[in-house]
Amino acid sequence: MNAVSYAAQAVPADWPGGYWWHWLFYTVVIIVFVLVMVMGAIYIERRGMGRMQLRYGPNRTGPFGLLQPVADALKVLLKENIVPNVADKIVHWLAPVIAFTPVLLIFAVIPFQNGALLTDLNIGILFIVAVSSISTVGVFMAGWGSGNKYSLLGAMRNVAAVVSYEIPMVLAIIGVVIFTGSLSTGAIVDAQDIPFILVQPLGFLIFFIAASAEINRSPFDLMEADSELTAGFHTEYSGMKFAMFYLVEYAEAIAMSAIITTIFLSGWRGPWLPPWLWFIIKTIIVFFVMVWTRATLPRVRIDQLMALAWKFLFPAAVINLFVSAIEVLVWPDISQWIFVGVNIAVAVIAIGVGTKMFKPGWGKVAV
Amino acid sequence: MTTALSAKEIVSKLSAEFPDAVKEAGADSVLVKSASLPAVTEYLKTADGLKFDYINYITAIDYYDYFEVVYMMTSTEYNRSVTLKTRCETRNRPTVPSLAGIYQGADWQEREVYDLMGITFKGHPNMKRVFLWEGFDGHPLRKDWNK
Amino acid sequence: MTTTQEISLQTEPFVLNMGPLHPSTHGVYRMRVTLDGEVVLDIEPMFGYLHRGIEKLMEERTYTGCIPLTDRLDYASAMGNNLAYCVAVEKLAKIRVPERGEYIRVITAEMIRIANHCLAVGSMLNDAGALGTPFFYLWNEREKLYDLFEMLCGQRVLHNYIRIGGVSQDLPDEFLPALEKFVPQLHKFINEFEFFLKQNEILIARAQGVGVLPKDVALNCGISGPLARASGIKRDLRKDDPYSVYDRFEFDIPTAENGDCYDRYRVRMEEMKQSLHIIDQAIKKVPGGPFRAKVPQIIRPPAGEAYGHIEGPKGELGFYLVSDNSIAPYRCHIRSTSFINLTALRQMVKGWKIADLIVIFGSIDITMGEVDR
Numbered sequence: 001m002n003a004v005s006y007a008a009q010a011v012p013a014d015w016p017g018g019y020w021w022h023w024l025f026y027t028v029v030i031i032v033f034v035l036v037m038v039m040g041a042i043y044i045e046r047r048g049m050g051r052m053q054l055r056y057g058p059n060r061t062g063p064f065g066l067l068q069p070v071a072d073a074l075k076v077l078l079k080e081n082i083v084p085n086v087a088d089k090i091v092h093w094l095a096p097v098i099a100f101t102p103v104l105l106i107f108a109v110i111p112f113q114n115g116a117l118l119t120d121l122n123i124g125i126l127f128i129v130a131v132s133s134i135s136t137v138g139v140f141m142a143g144w145g146s147g148n149k150y151s152l153l154g155a156m157r158n159v160a161a162v163v164s165y166e167i168p169m170v171l172a173i174i175g176v177v178i179f180t181g182s183l184s185t186g187a188i189v190d191a192q193d194i195p196f197i198l199v200q201p202l203g204f205l206i207f208f209i210a211a212s213a214e215i216n217r218s219p220f221d222l223m224e225a226d227s228e229l230t231a232g233f234h235t236e237y238s239g240m241k242f243a244m245f246y247l248v249e250y251a252e253a254i255a256m257s258a259i260i261t262t263i264f265l266s267g268w269r270g271p272w273l274p275p276w277l278w279f280i281i282k283t284i285i286v287f288f289v290m291v292w293t294r295a296t297l298p299r300v301r302i303d304q305l306m307a308l309a310w311k312f313l314f315p316a317a318v319i320n321l322f323v324s325a326i327e328v329l330v331w332p333d334i335s336q337w338i339f340v341g342v343n344i345a346v347a348v349i350a351i352g353v354g355t356k357m358f359k360p361g362w363g364k365v366a367v
Numbered sequence: 368m369t370t371a372l373s374a375k376e377i378v379s380k381l382s383a384e385f386p387d388a389v390k391e392a393g394a395d396s397v398l399v400k401s402a403s404l405p406a407v408t409e410y411l412k413t414a415d416g417l418k419f420d421y422i423n424y425i426t427a428i429d430y431y432d433y434f435e436v437v438y439m440m441t442s443t444e445y446n447r448s449v450t451l452k453t454r455c456e457t458r459n460r461p462t463v464p465s466l467a468g469i470y471q472g473a474d475w476q477e478r479e480v481y482d483l484m485g486i487t488f489k490g491h492p493n494m495k496r497v498f499l500w501e502g503f504d505g506h507p508l509r510k511d512w513n514k
Numbered sequence: 515m516t517t518t519q520e521i522s523l524q525t526e527p528f529v530l531n532m533g534p535l536h537p538s539t540h541g542v543y544r545m546r547v548t549l550d551g552e553v554v555l556d557i558e559p560m561f562g563y564l565h566r567g568i569e570k571l572m573e574e575r576t577y578t579g580c581i582p583l584t585d586r587l588d589y590a591s592a593m594g595n596n597l598a599y600c601v602a603v604e605k606l607a608k609i610r611v612p613e614r615g616e617y618i619r620v621i622t623a624e625m626i627r628i629a630n631h632c633l634a635v636g637s638m639l640n641d642a643g644a645l646g647t648p649f650f651y652l653w654n655e656r657e658k659l660y661d662l663f664e665m666l667c668g669q670r671v672l673h674n675y676i677r678i679g680g681v682s683q684d685l686p687d688e689f690l691p692a693l694e695k696f697v698p699q700l701h702k703f704i705n706e707f708e709f710f711l712k713q714n715e716i717l718i719a720r721a722q723g724v725g726v727l728p729k730d731v732a733l734n735c736g737i738s739g740p741l742a743r744a745s746g747i748k749r750d751l752r753k754d755d756p757y758s759v760y761d762r763f764e765f766d767i768p769t770a771e772n773g774d775c776y777d778r779y780r781v782r783m784e785e786m787k788q789s790l791h792i793i794d795q796a797i798k799k800v801p802g803g804p805f806r807a808k809v810p811q812i813i814r815p816p817a818g819e820a821y822g823h824i825e826g827p828k829g830e831l832g833f834y835l836v837s838d839n840s841i842a843p844y845r846c847h848i849r850s851t852s853f854i855n856l857t858a859l860r861q862m863v864k865g866w867k868i869a870d871l872i873v874i875f876g877s878i879d880i881t882m883g884e885v886d887r
Contacts, residue, residue, distance in 0.1 A: 049647075053647050054651060054654050149528065228869050296647065298642040298716045298717050299720075302552055364865045365865045367550070420733050420734070424849040439834075443733065443749050470735075472734065472736025483569070499562060500562065
């Protein structure tokens with residue numbers, strides 16, 4: 001009873017049918033949105049990478065290969081579900097579910113347009129950060145439950161990456177929160193008269209890199225590094241369960257793109273076009289940048305990944321946080337455009353000095 | 368041009384160092400007693416003016432009466448090459464001393480010869496089959512294999 | 515080991531079986547890797563998954579009939595294998611190859627070197643996680659080379675083109691103009707490719723200083739080719755023991771000092787440029803006349819033995835032939851470059867991480883067909 005009444009506060013007063021209709025409507029919207037966007041993302045990734053790699057990409061199923069994701073999905077669903085003998089059956093079965101649920105939960109607090117979201121939690125950003133790392137549990141369960149050493153290695157890499165990258169990621173978000181004074185995603189979008197990518201350029205870069213590492217997009221795709229670990233944690237998955245992991249991978253990418261859109265690219269705001277379209281366009285652009293880096297860069301090594309997080313991103317995020325705090329504390333009332341110039345200069349200096357000082361280190365170990 | 372060091376030259380140097388190591392000097396190769404092979408090779412590898420530091424190949428030929436093991440070494444410094452040969456007369460467990468301690472490159476090549484020709488290299492750290500599986504019947508490059 | 519590990523939990527190394535079915539073992543290579551977490555403690559390579567007994571098969575074929583078997587050794591550079599075998603047979607039977615034949619051989623051998631290096635660099639970068647992009651760029655150029663091979667001999671991959679005493683057929687009329695047009699185009703591509711990757715931070719972090727092969731170890735292991743030259747051994751059989759007509763061309767031998775993965779990549783790229791330089795000179799100088807000496811289909815070389823070797827794309831590729839004056843080789847030993855170049859892998863990877871193991875392995879550039887024979 002209490003829960004309902006508390007959640008009902010998040011429902012707009014004029015919503016017909018009250019809380020439950022609202023809940024049903026947005027649950028359906030979120031699931032459909034995620035599935036459709038994942039299909040679109042797969043199509044964009046495969047065609048886009050094909051273009052970048054001097055090949056066509058899928059172009060046989062449907063016009064321009066548009067039905068390729070559907071065909072892939074059908075194929076993968078009809079495949080036999082193989083569970084290895086040595087697998088921990090329950091863990092192996094549960095892992096895809098546990099990995100997939102948090103991704104859907106993230107969308108609960110993403111505003112598709114003004115006020116159009118499942119629930120505008122006043123701790124929205126905190127909720128995102130908390131929930132998005134639950135996927136890791138699913139991934140580690142998959143790695144452990146498969147009974148395969150490749151899977152285990154991939155899963156361990158993933159845990160290490162997420163634990164390390166969570167910190168610069170959160171610090172980068174705090175820079176934004178300082179400017180908005182609110183953790184609510186709706187309030188963050190409202191505060192962005194100037195997109196925060198300009199006000200917080202360093203924060204944006206740190207967040208983008210950390211997000212890429214957390215969802216295992218290249219160049220940080222260590223946990224499924226296909227040339228090293230065959231397929232990493234989902235080596236032993238097939239059929240429907242593999243499809244779930246495939247879905248998670250792209251849904252996470254879409255979720256991160258949506259978060260970046262919300263926090264740094266002023267969410268649904270934009271001239272002329274309807275707000276929800278702006279939201280989708282910005283999400284796709286962010287996703288496309290991820291595809292672009294994937295097609296361009298080689299993969300880093302696990303120790304370099306760690307070194308980047310702790311020796312470069314973490315200090316940079318602290319500097320960013322410090323500068324933002326001073327700006328808000330000392331000049332609370334002046335135009336943000338001044339901060340744009342200052343912060344871009346800070347970002348350039350921090351990156352320039354940081355790259356000079358940054359040494360990946362380690363490398364060979366005496367054995 | 369990598370010139371093959373003439374057998375005469377080699378023999379004259381070797382017979383000074385190892386009086387009874389050389390059995391026979393062919394046109395461009397030297398037949399060495401198998402027992403003195405490691406010492407001869409060591410000498411060829413390290414002696415001044417020779418320095419055969421690079422091993423081209425190791426192989427063996429089955430002549431029915433005997434196996435001939437052939438080594439070819441090159442000196443990258445003087446750009447000269449030498450071919451050493453040694454023989455084992457027995458078909459049942461023929462044995463030749465190993466060069467794996469002198470040239471690391473000999474390691475796998477000797478295993479290959481053992482695998483395909485059945486010549487055991489004494490003193491090799493890991494004398495196992497390399498291409499075929501353990502338990503394979505016979506050594507396929509012998510002329511009487513599968514006949 | 516280190517003190518931090520003594521105070522932490524008790525750990526033990528675990529054994530990971532890599533291959534024969536693994537995405538980056540370039541065929542069916544298998545190794546048993548002992549790992550301490552991510553760190554490679556030891557590897558034990560295992561071969562033989564592609565062993566077809568080519569040396570034995572050769573003993574039952576005529577000298578000419580062996581040529582298609584050599585194609586199947588290193589299927590990424592079939593033309594080089596043909597050439598090495600024919601050089602050995604010609605040495606054995608004392609056959610002189612006409613001028614035109616020699617020039618055609620040089621052109622094709624350099625073309626296959628470029629094609630092989632395209633594959634080698636591409637797959638090394640793919641192993642480093644560049645996810646196909648450089649790979650496809652290089653393969654695009656390799657395809658164009660294969661188109662030229664198809665024009666030349668009707669075959670794309672297994673050419674079976676070089677014959678004892680020359681080549682199987684004369685150059686088609688349109689071949690040289692097409693090649694002449696292709697050379698500057700490829701040169702431009704290589705420069706562009708280098709612009710993208712030479713300074714790539716991640717590639718440098720992944721490859722520079724990784725998998726160092728010291729000069730003395732390389733020499734002791736009998737390592738040859740770009741792998742040895744990256745370690746500072748300035749030895750190239752085209753210069754040091756010229757076969758065919760290589761002594762008439764001007765070219766450099768690119769070498770590097772450090773012997774790491776990055777140097778191997780650099781040496782290969784430079785070698786491609788030098789190969790283009792050789793092709794450029796050869797096109798201008800191709801003489802007329804017969805393209806093959808008058809050699810009967812079935813030859814009986816005098817009893818004896820010969821070792822013919824060439825600087826193949828991967829290194830010294832040699833054939834040791836023993837003849838008993840019959841129509842088939844009495845014994846044929848193949849000095850396979852890939853097999854011997856792999857000798858040093860164990861020393862190179864110890865102490866590095868799994869990810870480095872893959873890159874180092876990729877930088878050696880092997881073909882399993884040649885390793886297992």
